[in-house]
Amino acid sequence: xxxSQIAEEVIGCGxxxxxxxxxxxxxxxxxxxIRILDSKVxxxxxxxxxxxxxxxxxxxxxxxxxxxxxxxxELIRITRLLAPLGRQQMSKESNVLANFKLNPQQAFIxxxxxxxxxNHAFPLEQKIAFMQGLDKFARNSSSQISQVDISLGxxxxxxxxxxxxxxxxxDERNYIRLYTSCIAEKPGxxxxxxxxPGAMAGYEFIESLxxxxxxxxxxxxxxxxxxxxxxxxxxxxxxxxxGFGGVIFHEACGHLLETTSVQKKASVFWDKMGExxxxxxxxxxxxxxxAGKWGSINIDDEGMPTQKTQLIKDGILxxxxxxxxxxxxxxxxxxxSGRRQSYKFAPASRMRNxxxxxxxxxxxxxxxxxxxxxxxxxxxxxxxxxxxxxxxFSADECYLIKNGKIGKALKTATLIGTGPDILKKISMVGNDxxxxxxxxxxxxxxxxxxxGQPSLKVDDILVGGQA
Numbered sequence: 001x002x003x004s005q006i007a008e009e010v011i012g013c014g015x016x017x018x019x020x021x022x023x024x025x026x027x028x029x030x031x032x033x034i035r036i037l038d039s040k041v042x043x044x045x046x047x048x049x050x051x052x053x054x055x056x057x058x059x060x061x062x063x064x065x066x067x068x069x070x071x072x073x074e075l076i077r078i079t080r081l082l083a084p085l086g087r088q089q090m091s092k093e094s095n096v097l098a099n100f101k102l103n104p105q106q107a108f109i110x111x112x113x114x115x116x117x118x119n120h121a122f123p124l125e126q127k128i129a130f131m132q133g134l135d136k137f138a139r140n141s142s143s144q145i146s147q148v149d150i151s152l153g154x155x156x157x158x159x160x161x162x163x164x165x166x167x168x169x170x171d172e173r174n175y176i177r178l179y180t181s182c183i184a185e186k187p188g189x190x191x192x193x194x195x196x197p198g199a200m201a202g203y204e205f206i207e208s209l210x211x212x213x214x215x216x217x218x219x220x221x222x223x224x225x226x227x228x229x230x231x232x233x234x235x236x237x238x239x240x241x242x243g244f245g246g247v248i249f250h251e252a253c254g255h256l257l258e259t260t261s262v263q264k265k266a267s268v269f270w271d272k273m274g275e276x277x278x279x280x281x282x283x284x285x286x287x288x289x290x291a292g293k294w295g296s297i298n299i300d301d302e303g304m305p306t307q308k309t310q311l312i313k314d315g316i317l318x319x320x321x322x323x324x325x326x327x328x329x330x331x332x333x334x335x336x337s338g339r340r341q342s343y344k345f346a347p348a349s350r351m352r353n354x355x356x357x358x359x360x361x362x363x364x365x366x367x368x369x370x371x372x373x374x375x376x377x378x379x380x381x382x383x384x385x386x387x388x389x390x391x392x393f394s395a396d397e398c399y400l401i402k403n404g405k406i407g408k409a410l411k412t413a414t415l416i417g418t419g420p421d422i423l424k425k426i427s428m429v430g431n432d433x434x435x436x437x438x439x440x441x442x443x444x445x446x447x448x449x450x451x452g453q454p455s456l457k458v459d460d461i462l463v464g465g466q467a
Contacts, residue, residue, distance in 0.1 A: 001026055001170075002052070002070050004102050007162035010075045012100035014056050015164055017083035021057035021324075023163035025301060026070075027343035030118055031155040036131045039139070039148070051343035054078050058086040060328050064346040103166035111298050112291060114174035114202030118156040122203050127152060130211055134180065137215025142223050144184045148215075151179040152206070161303035169303045175294070175448060176205050177437060180214055184222035193221030198294040198437030198448070205292070221378070221397050228409035231398060231465030237373035238415065238458045239366050239401065243434035244379055246451035249284060250354050250440070251384040252391040252419030257311055257319075258337070258349040259326025260443060266387045268420055269317060278315040278423035281359060285310045286321055288336060288352035294437035295353040295450035302338035302347050309335045311354075312423075323349040341445025348444040355452030359429025366428055366457045368404035374413065374463060375399045375406055382415075389419025392464070414464035422458060430455035 007024050014022035032046030052075065053066040063086035065078045116122050135148045157173040177198030184191050195218050199205040240248070256267040269277060278284075288297050288306030297306045302324050310318050322330070323338035326349045339350035367375065375398060382393030393415045400407040435452035 001028065001158070001160050004105070004162070004168055006072050006075065007168070008100055008102055009072060010054065010079055011162060011164050012098040013076050013079045014054070014083065015098040015100060017080065018087055019056040019058060019083060019164075021164050023055050023161065023167075023302065025053040025055075025340070025343055025347075026160035027051055027053070027157065028159075029155060029157045029342065031153070032118060033151060033153045034124075034127060034131065036128070036135055036150040039132060039135050041128060049342065053343040053346065054082065055346055056082050056086050057325070060325060061086050062325060062346060066343050100164065101166070102162060102168040105168040105170070108170050108172070109298070110172055111289070112174070112200040112296055115204045116202035117174045118154045118202070120202060127203070127206070130206065134211040134215045137212045138182045138219045141216050141219035142184065144186060144223055144226065145182055145219050146185045146190070147183040149179075149181050153177050153179070154203070159301070161299070161301070163303065167303045169299060171298050173297065174200060174202055176201055176203065177294070178206060178209065180218055182218050182222050184219070184226045186226060189226060191222050191225035193218035193225070196437060199292050200294060200296050200448075201292050224397060224409045225411060228411045231374065231410040231413035231463065232400070233463055233465040235460055235462050237370045238461050238463065239370065239373065239375045240379070240453070240456045240458060241375070241377040242430065242432045242453055242455045244436035244438070244451060245376065245456065246355050246436065246453035247379055247382070247438065248391065248393055248415070248422065249356055249453060250351060250438070250449070250451045251382065252389040253423060254286070254351050254354045255384070255386065255442070256389055256419060258321045258351070259323060259330055259332065260349045261387065262320050263326050263329040268388060272317050273320075275317055276315050277317045277420065278312055279426050280315040281429050282312060282315055282423060282426050283310075283357045284312040284355065285357060286337070286351050286354045290353050293353045293435060293450050294448050295351070297339075297352060300336045300338045300347070301340045304334055304336040304338065306336040306352065309337070321349045321351060323347055339444060339447045341447055345444040348442065350442060350444060350447055351440060351449050353435065353450035353452070355433065355435065355450070356429065356454065356456065358431050358433040358454045361428050361430050363430055363432060363455045366430055366455055367401060367406060369428065369457060370401045371403060373401045374410060375401050376413070376415070380412070390417075391419065392416045411466065416462040416464055422461065425459045425461065426456050427459050428457035
């Protein structure tokens with residue numbers, strides 16, 4: 001990390017070269033990992049990455065550079081290299097550092113502390129024993145389970161943020177995530193089951209998990225998919241399961257509410273503030289303050305305290321997710337959403353914990369409202385067209401609904417539609433809100449995010465199946 005005196009000189013240099021805004025992002029990340037494959041320890045890894053990013057703004061023109069060296073001469077060199085690239089018109093350069101001082105640093109408060117973080121002396125043998133136990137529970141569930149793959153990743157990110165508005169702050173982020181998957185096989189066919197819980201916490205999060213339940217759950221999912229019937233195709237009502245079902249909202253709608261796309265008018269919602277964009281049954285928010293959640297943060301990567309941002313209320317668009325540059329370009333208030341993967345990326349508007357808020361219906365209410373359709377209990381990967389929100393997602397575990405009852409299991413189906421369209425067709429919202437951890441990739445790299453929703457009824461969506 002660097003002393004504030006160095007930050008003052010670098011920022012002063014940037015201002016002296018004509019920049020209207022300068023910020024510095026100091027980033028030190030420590031990580032370690034364990035992988036169990038074929039019931040044995042397959043990999044042990046870890047490392048430290050350190051670097052500093054410098055951003056200069058000339059109006060809304062942004063230039064960014066980074067280095068792994070923390071000495072003053074190197075940081076001044078980077079700043080002097082960037083400045084000519086950012087100036088929109090030539091101006092006289094000053095070789096004298098501007099008279100700049102940072103405000104006193106406020107006391108750091110970690111709202112998401114780790115009791116057993118990466119620096120805690122927790123026995124490696126106990127972690128391995130937990131993972132091998134989970135492996136055994138999955139394998140013992142069925143003779144059709146042919147492979148189990150389990151990984152545990154831990155990371156501590158420590159950051160300092162300084163800017164030319166006087167900001168001097170820091171943050172500490174502890175991440176932990178368990179990756180579990182298994183394969184079930186029969187002659188000529190195989191299917192997978194997986195679960196990947198994560199949190200902004202230490203190993204105490206893993207201790208709160210039940211290895212037997214997870215092992216048996218991923219095995220059951222794989223076996224169910226292996227022996228399922230083909231899914232019918234066509235337009236029909238669909239019940240989306242809670243938790244990771246929220247990935248559709250995240251991908252097909254959430255990205256369209258970030259000023260990363262709004263400022264370029266590349267979002268269909270860029271001019272819809274205050275308008276009805278969804279069924280009145282739907283409300284959604286992005287909340288970075290939820291204790292211990294995978295996508296939570298104390299401050300964003302521009303140093304602004306995080307907050308809860310109501311995106312949609314009773315179907316009406318109420319807010320966008322706004323970073324500093326997005327604020328300058330759109331006029332919308334910042335929301336503490338400026339995020340980046342590391343010092344190698346300039347920050348951009350990104351989601352944190354994004355979810356559809358719970359309604360009043362039970363899952364049974366949703367199922368009984370459908371005469372013929374499918375219940376997508378879990379969703380997998382998919383693709384989205386930026387700007388329009390056109391998507392296709394695979395439904396990993398799904399079941400036929402017939403006369404208001406859950407019937408036979410179905411093989412993987414594909415859900416096809418657009419975000420703006422599906423928002424209007426969500427007519428019933430369940431009361432069983434659940435969150436799931438994920439990783440979101442965008443212009444500022446890959447960042448931890450949480451997706452979530454209660455069970456939902458979509459009145460009409462195109463289902464791609466093989467039956």
